[in-house]
Amino acid sequence: MDESGHEHNRAEPRHYIAKTVTVFALVAALLGFGIVADFWEIDWPGKTTRPHTSAQAVQTSTRAPLPPLDVDAVAGTVNPSLVNITVSVGPLELQGAGSGIVLTGDGQVLTSHHVIKGAVDISVTDVTTGLIYDATTLGYDSTHDIALLQLQNAADLRGARLGNSDDVAVGDEIVAMGNAGGRGGMPTTSPGKTTALDATIVARNESDFSREYLTDLIEVEAAVAPGQSGGALADTTGAVIGMVTAATIPADSDTDAELPAEPPAVVPAPTEPDPDPPLPTMGYAIPINQVLDVVEQINSGRRSDEVHIGPTATLGVLVTTVDETRPDGTPVVGARIEIAMYGSPAYEAGLVRGDLISAIDGIPVESSKTLREAISARLPGVVIRLDITDETGSTRKVDVVLADGPPN
Structure with a gap:
């Protein structure tokens, strides 16, 4: 990414490891939150297909042919398992917002660590019922941008149906979903397709000027927006295959702006080619298998240099x-x-x-x-x-x- 905020090294439509881009973490708006400190190298936990019994979810081990994308159908499947998160940060109790994914009926919720980083108060709203819950942090892995919350006095929530991120392929149609702009209400849907696997990014947090070096991410070409961080990346069956964590945002963009409107049915062709066409928005999600490894470690009480458990x-x-x-x-x-x-x-x-x-x-x-x-x-x-x-x-x-x- 150059000083103008444009990214010139486009992802190849294949697996890759070394490509690095600069992106913003997607905490919404009221703080201008975006992720930051130093660059560091991260070794992700090994991939796994073993069942994760701590989540109220079904994780498939083999991939069936995927149906064509029906955004409304995917939203209808995933929305009941999503929540909106509002946080008060620091001694001034500034406000920020993000998204979360319900894992268990008794209120375990998955979100991005940077959504709740520095939070003195965490409030979670069930997008289907409108019920609001106080939340505590069960544990987190800040180096991999994963956090696990527990909602207080929650019961009978609908846990997400989880897919197998090892089966995701470049070119798959997807929908990124979450609390775009931190405005609350039903999640915004951002359809698109996967463009790379095992992506490496440097995510910048405008709230504290830190940077996180994240690897092994799913890259998607979709209009992912601030506030969707911690939300779901779903395949065409409505299975959650990743957790949204970051996106490229042009340097002159307004992070509080509405998502782009639907394009007109017919777009007149320009009389001359654009010498510098705008690059598409690229979103990034943590594969759900890797997320569940961290969840399992937190629930088992196994602290490590990367995973913090408890207060x-x-x-x-x-x-x-x-x-x-x-x-x-x-x-x-x-x-x-x-x-x-x-x-x-x-x-x-x-x-x-x-x-x-x-x-x-x-x-x-x-x-x-x-x-x-x-x-x-x-x-x-x-x-x-x-x-x-x-x-x-x-x-x-x-x-x-x-x-x-x-x-x-």
């Missing part, structure tokens, strides 16, 4: 990475505190702006990312010991009790 701990600081050398030649490496939030564990422990965190529980802290990962690996209520160097060069050790915070 998220917080220290309550904004930090920047420090990697410099003092005039005397002494290296200075760690995470420097820029803000210790009022009332946070860091604030209560006496940490202030300019303090450098160089170790946590004796393990070196080399960057803000290292600190974030170390905190994410711990639970609220845990006592950590920080090695601190203040702006005068004095060192001390500080014990801090981590608090309950929003999903990282």
Whole structure:
């Protein structure tokens, strides 16, 4: 993608691995949310066709011939299993919106991690009944952009019928569905076709200026829009084969704009060829088999470096990475505190702006990312010991009790 926002490296209509494009994550509107921090390489969990009994769904292991696409029929099948998600993010409680897929009748809901990232409050609306539920986060995999929610006091919800993403082929007709624009109501349908498998993207989040490097995605040519993230990618039978996560959006586009209207029946041919025709919108979805591997890991309680289970701990600081050398030649490496939030564990422990965190529980802290990962690996209520160097060069050790915070 060049500075004008155009993508010039079109996907080949075959499997590929190394192609990288820049896209926006699809959290809607009220925040201008789009995904961001550093680039990193991700190793996806291995593909599997074993049954996932935790979901109230049927996962097929062999592919039958697919019928022609009937968008209304697909919507009628999938809509009852979709929800709209509204979040309040950060201390200012700014608003964002996304989509979700019901997995179980008692209220397990699948969504994108970036939809609920930093959320202090999560509200979920059943698009069929209009019932609104409070939701908690059961677990998430931020590196693969997957989160699992639990709706409070939910019963008799309709779980999605899941397909087998290993059977998806380039050229298949699909429908991407979700809460386009964060406007609520019934999901918007975005028909199209698959254009590549195993796609690699760099997804940018305009809310916190981070980037995520995602691989093994299903690429589709369809008018996918902000707010549809966490929604369903369905095949022509109405089976969910992926979860929508990102899309290309031109640099000058309005992310709150309505989806394009249906084209007229007859479009006059231009008198001269367009020397620079617009490129189609490309959407990206996480294959459902890979999503269910993460769901299974969360439900089994198996924490890992990638999968966080349960409530998220917080220290309550904004930090920047420090990697410099003092005039005397002494290296200075760690995470420097820029803000210790009022009332946070860091604030209560006496940490202030300019303090450098160089170790946590004796393990070196080399960057803000290292600190974030170390905190994410711990639970609220845990006592950590920080090695601190203040702006005068004095060192001390500080014990801090981590608090309950929003999903990282």
